[in-house]
Amino acid sequence: MKRYLVATASSTVVLLSGGLHAQESTAVLGTVVITAPKEGGLPASSILTSVDVMGGDIVEDKNVMNSWELMGQMPGIQLTEFRLGAESGKPSFRAFNGEGYINGIKLLIDGVPSNVNSGNLRYMDLIFPNEIDYVEVVRGTNDPRYGLHNIGGSINMATKQGGNYSDARLSYGSFNTSELQAGLGKEVDGFSQNYSFVSQQSDGHRSHSDSEKYSFSGKWFYRGDGGRLKTGLIARLYKHDAQEAGYLTATQLRADRSQSPSKNSNDDDHREMSQISGHLDYELASNLMLTAKIYANSIEDDRHVTYTSNSASTLPRQRRFWDEKHQGMLSTLTWQHSNLLTLDGGVNYEQQDNKYRRYRYAYADPTNFSTPASTSNNEDYTVENLGAYIQAIIRPAKNWKVIPAYRVDKFDGNTTYNSTGVTYALRDYGWISQPKLSLVYSVSPFTSVYANWGRTFQILTGGTTAYQTSATNYRPSINTGQEVGMKFKVGTGSDARIALWQQDATDEVANLPSADATQNLGETRRRGVDLQFSSQVTKTVKIWASHSIQEAKIVGGYAVSGSSLVGKEVFSTPRYISNAGMEFKGSEKVRFGLSARAQGTYYIDDLNAQGKFGEYLLFDGSVRYKYSNSVSVDFQVKNILDEKYEYVWYDNFFWPAGSYQPMYSPGPGRAAYLALNMKF
Numbered sequence: 001m002k003r004y005l006v007a008t009a010s011s012t013v014v015l016l017s018g019g020l021h022a023q024e025s026t027a028v029l030g031t032v033v034i035t036a037p038k039e040g041g042l043p044a045s046s047i048l049t050s051v052d053v054m055g056g057d058i059v060e061d062k063n064v065m066n067s068w069e070l071m072g073q074m075p076g077i078q079l080t081e082f083r084l085g086a087e088s089g090k091p092s093f094r095a096f097n098g099e100g101y102i103n104g105i106k107l108l109i110d111g112v113p114s115n116v117n118s119g120n121l122r123y124m125d126l127i128f129p130n131e132i133d134y135v136e137v138v139r140g141t142n143d144p145r146y147g148l149h150n151i152g153g154s155i156n157m158a159t160k161q162g163g164n165y166s167d168a169r170l171s172y173g174s175f176n177t178s179e180l181q182a183g184l185g186k187e188v189d190g191f192s193q194n195y196s197f198v199s200q201q202s203d204g205h206r207s208h209s210d211s212e213k214y215s216f217s218g219k220w221f222y223r224g225d226g227g228r229l230k231t232g233l234i235a236r237l238y239k240h241d242a243q244e245a246g247y248l249t250a251t252q253l254r255a256d257r258s259q260s261p262s263k264n265s266n267d268d269d270h271r272e273m274s275q276i277s278g279h280l281d282y283e284l285a286s287n288l289m290l291t292a293k294i295y296a297n298s299i300e301d302d303r304h305v306t307y308t309s310n311s312a313s314t315l316p317r318q319r320r321f322w323d324e325k326h327q328g329m330l331s332t333l334t335w336q337h338s339n340l341l342t343l344d345g346g347v348n349y350e351q352q353d354n355k356y357r358r359y360r361y362a363y364a365d366p367t368n369f370s371t372p373a374s375t376s377n378n379e380d381y382t383v384e385n386l387g388a389y390i391q392a393i394i395r396p397a398k399n400w401k402v403i404p405a406y407r408v409d410k411f412d413g414n415t416t417y418n419s420t421g422v423t424y425a426l427r428d429y430g431w432i433s434q435p436k437l438s439l440v441y442s443v444s445p446f447t448s449v450y451a452n453w454g455r456t457f458q459i460l461t462g463g464t465t466a467y468q469t470s471a472t473n474y475r476p477s478i479n480t481g482q483e484v485g486m487k488f489k490v491g492t493g494s495d496a497r498i499a500l501w502q503q504d505a506t507d508e509v510a511n512l513p514s515a516d517a518t519q520n521l522g523e524t525r526r527r528g529v530d531l532q533f534s535s536q537v538t539k540t541v542k543i544w545a546s547h548s549i550q551e552a553k554i555v556g557g558y559a560v561s562g563s564s565l566v567g568k569e570v571f572s573t574p575r576y577i578s579n580a581g582m583e584f585k586g587s588e589k590v591r592f593g594l595s596a597r598a599q600g601t602y603y604i605d606d607l608n609a610q611g612k613f614g615e616y617l618l619f620d621g622s623v624r625y626k627y628s629n630s631v632s633v634d635f636q637v638k639n640i641l642d643e644k645y646e647y648v649w650y651d652n653f654f655w656p657a658g659s660y661q662p663m664y665s666p667g668p669g670r671a672a673y674l675a676l677n678m679k680f
Contacts, residue, residue, distance in 0.1 A: 026051040027487070027497055027532055029058055029074065029544060048403060048438035048450045049140035049153075049483060050076075050499050050530060056132045056160070061624060061634045063171055063179070063673040065202060065211070067124050071155070072597050074137055075532050075546035078577050079599075081647045083665055085211070085242035085269040087303065089647075090121045094139055094152035094503065095526040095552035097572035097602075099649070101510035101519070104151035104458070110159055110234060112277045112295045117324055117354050117383065117462045118513045119149040122299060124157070126236050126273060128215060130169060130181035131159045131196040139530075141481030141503060142436040142454030144389035145332075145346065147409035151456045151479055152503065152526075160185065161219055161232075162192040166680040171634075173673030177202035192232075194219040205668035206245040208260035208267070213240040221279070228283040238273040244305060247651075247663040257644065257666040261309070265366035269303040292331040299324050306367040307663070308654040314360040314374060316654040317367040320514055323355040328385075345390040352383040352413070354462065358514070377516065381415035383426065383461050391436075399443070405436040411459060415467045424467040429476050432457045447488040455480050458505065462513035477507045485530075493536035502527040507557075515653070519606065522557010524570060526550065545580040560606050568608045572649070574600040574615075593622040604650040604662060613662065616645035634675040642670040 029052065052074050059070045071077045071091035080098025081089040089098065096104030103119025114123035139153040146154055162185065169181040179200040186193045198215040221232030246264030248257075277295035284290055300323050307316040328350035336342045356379050359372035391405030413426035436454035443449060458477040460466035466474075485499035503526040510519040528550035536542045552570035559565060581595040596619045601612035619640040626632045645667045652660040 026053060027075070027495070027534070028053045029055065029534065047138060047140075047143050048401070048440050049138060049142050049452050050485065050497070050501075051139070052137045052532075054135045054137075056129075056134060059129045059132055059135075061622065061636070061675070061677075062129055063173060063177075063636050063638070063675065064129070065177070065200075067127050067129075067157075068121065070129065070132075071135070071137075073579060073581070073595065074135070075579065076139065076530050076548035076550075076577055077137070077579075078574060080572070081665070081667055083205075083209075083647070083667065084246070084305075085209070085244040085267070085303070086125075086240045086271040086301065087244075087269060088125075090124070091155065092152075093137070093548075094501070095528060095550040095570070095573050096152045097552075097570065099512075099572045100514075101512050101517075102458075102508070102570070103149060104153075106146045106148075106150035106154035108146075108154060108156040109236075109275065110277065110279070111156060111330070112234075112275065112293060112297075113146070113148075113326075113328060113330075113348075113350065114275065114297065115149045116299060116322075117326075117352055118511075119461075121155075122271075122301075123273060123275065123297065124155075125213075125240065126215060126217070126238050126275060127157050127159065128181055128196070128198045130167070130183050130198070131217060133158045133160045140452060140454065140483050140501065141456045141479055142403075142405070142438050142452040142483075144391050144405040144407040144434065144436055144454075147348070147387040147407060147432075147434070147457070148350070148385050148459075148461070151458050152481075159196075159217070159219070160194055161221060162187045162194070168678050168680075169675055170678075171673055171675035173636075174671035175203050175205050175668070177673070190223040192219075192221045192223075204243070204245065205671070206258045206260055206666070208243045208264060209245040211240070211242040213242075214238070225282075230279075230281040232279050234275070234277045234279065236273075236275040238271075240271045241268070242271075243268050244303075245665075246306060247308075247649075247665055250662060250664065253646070253664045253666065257646075257669075263306045263309050263365050263367055266369055267304050267306055267367070269301065269305075271299070271301045273297075273299045287336040289334045290331070291334075292329065294329045295327070297324075297326045304367070304369045308651060309365070310654050310656065310659075311363040312656060313654065314362055317361040317363070317369075318376070319357075319359045319361070319369055319372070321355075321357040324352065325354075326350060326352045340395050342393040343390070344393070345388070347388045348385070349387075350383075350385045352461075354381050354383070355379070356381075356462070356513070375419065378418040379415055380418065381413065381426075381462065381467070383411065383413040386410050399441055401440045403436075403438040405438075405454075407434040407436070408432065409434070409457070411461075413461075426467055427460070427474060429459055432459075432476050432478075447486070449484075449486050451482070451484045453480075453482045458508060460509060460511055460518075462511075466511075466513075474509060475507050477505050477509065479503055479505045490533075491535070495534055497530070497532045499530040500528075501530070504555075517653070519560070520558045521554055521570065522565065523555050524552060525555045526552045526570075540585040541582070543580070543582045545578075547576065547578045549576050551575060563607055565606060568606065569603050571604055571606060571608075572602050572614075574602045576600040589626045591624040591626075593624075595620050604648055605652070610650050610662065613648035614646075616643055616667075618643055618645070630679045632677045634673075634677065636673045636675070638671045638673075639667075639669060644669070 092098040136156040217236045244267035245260035280292040330348040332346035358377035362373045387409040389407035438452040440450040481503035483501040508521040532546045534544040552573040554565045579597040598617040601615045622636040647665045
C-alpha cells in the first residue's frame, strides 16, 4: 500500500494509493509532496467528492494577519471577515456561512479534530504559512471518517514533518505590521524533529486594533521496524492579545472607515490555545494498516466587547470568558484484500469539559468592565461523542469503483447552572445513522465521471438549548447531500472539474451559544455548481480559476414575528464565490503573481427584508526576487485597487425595537509588505 500522495506543480492530478485513476475527483493547486502521514485510513482523495489540495508553496510567501485568510485562494471558499481582535473570521463553503450561527465545517490539524464546542474554527490560528505542508478541503456529505461538525465537509491543515532544513522569514508592512516566522527540521537515523516559532505584531488597519501574537510548535517522530512503524508527538502553544475596534453604523462608516467608536475603547481579547497529540501508523501486514491518534485541546478566551451605544440596556456590553478542554482518540484499520476490494473502518471518542461565563455591564462611554451589572451565563457543561464507521472500496470492473459506507454517532453530557446548582442532561439524540454511497466511472485515462450520496447531521452542543431545559424538541438535523461531477483534461497541462450538488436539511437551527441566540430555520436546501480550471500554459506561465454559484433557502418550517421563513434565503450566504490567479516566471530569479477573489451579495436578516450587502472584488499582486538558493525577497500588495468592502450583520439584538440597523466591520484598504526569506 502506498502511504503517501504525490502531486506535480499546478496540475490537478493526484496519484492515489492502490493504483487508482488519477483523474477521479481531486484537484491540486501548487506543488504538493506530502510527507506527513496520511490522516485516517484511506486518503481523502479516494472519497469521490470535490476534494481540493493546496500546496505549501502557494501560501509560503503570503502575508496574512490570520491563517483563515489563506483559504480564500481555494475554490468555493467563503471568508467571513469580522476582523475584531482575536475573533477575526473564518472560512466556510457549500453555502454554510461563517457567521457563527451555523458551523458546518470540520477542522483538523494533522488529522486531529480541532473545532471548539460550538463548531467554530478558532484553532486554525495555531498554524502559520511557514509550517504548512498542504491544506486539504473535502466538500460534501459522503466522507464517513468524521461525524461531529462534519456537516458540509472538512478542512485538514497538514504541517511539515521530517526533512533537514532551517529557514526564517522576516516581514514588515502596512499598519506597522512586523512578523518573524522561523522553522527548523532535523532528521537522523529514523528520528525527526521539527520546530516552528512565529511572532507577529500590528497596529491594525483601524484605530484601537493593536494585535500581538506568538505561536510555537514542536514535532518529534520516530520511524522504525523497517519502515513499518511511525510514531510521534506534536505540541502547539499559542497566545494572542488584541484590541477590538468595534462595529460601525452606516453613518460612522461614511464618516471614517478606520475609526473606532469611543464606546469600544476598553474592548479587547486575550486568547491562549494549546494542542498536544500522539500519532501512530503501523503496517501490521503488507495489506493491513493501523493508524491511531490521541489528543488534548485547550482554549481560554477572555473577551470584552461592546456592540452598540444603546444606553437603555446592559445587553450590548459584555465580558465573555470561555474555558474549553477537549480530549479524544481516533483509530482506523485499513485492509486491502485485493485489487478488487479494500475495507476501511474506524472509531473515535471525544470528551469535552467546557466553562462559559458571560457578564453584562451598565452603560458607559467607554464601557467600564470593572464591575458587572449582571451575569447572563455561568455554566459548566460536558459533551461526550462516540462514533464509528466502515467503508468498502469495490472495483467490479476496470473502469468502475463503488464505495458504500456507513457511520453512526452517539452523544451524552450534562450542564450545570452554577447560579442555581441545577444540572440538566444533554438532549438524547440516540444513535445518529449516516449511510453513504459513492461511485466513479473512468471514461478514459483523462476523463472520469463521479457521483455520491450521503447523510451528515447537525446537533446543538453548547448553550442552554442544547440541554433539556425546555419543552422545545431540538432533533438532529439530518443533511442529505448528493453530487455529480466530471473531472477531465482539456489539453496538455490543463485540467478542469465541474460539479453539481444539493444538500437538504431537516430541522436546521441557527445557534449562537455565546449569546444564547437560537433560531429554528426548519427545512433548508442548499445547492450549487462548482467550476474549476487550471493550466500550465507555458513553462513560465500558469493560471487557475474557479467559480461557485450557490443558494441556501428555507423550504419548510417556522415563522419569525408571524412571518413565514419559507422561500427566504439563509442569511449571510453570498450567491457566488470566485477566485483566479496567474503566475509568471520572468527568469530563474524573478517571479510575478496576480490573484483575485470575488464574492456576491447576501441578505443580512432572516426575513430578507433589510437588503443585500457584502459584494466585493479584490486583487493582490506579488513579486519574488531570488537572490540565491538561500536568500529571496518578496514584495506583496494586497487590495491593489483599494476596494472598500466590509462584513455586515443585522443588529436586532441590542437596539430598542424600531431602531434595528446594519452594523459594519470594514476590511483593510490597500496594503504593502516586504519580506526577506532565508534558508540556512
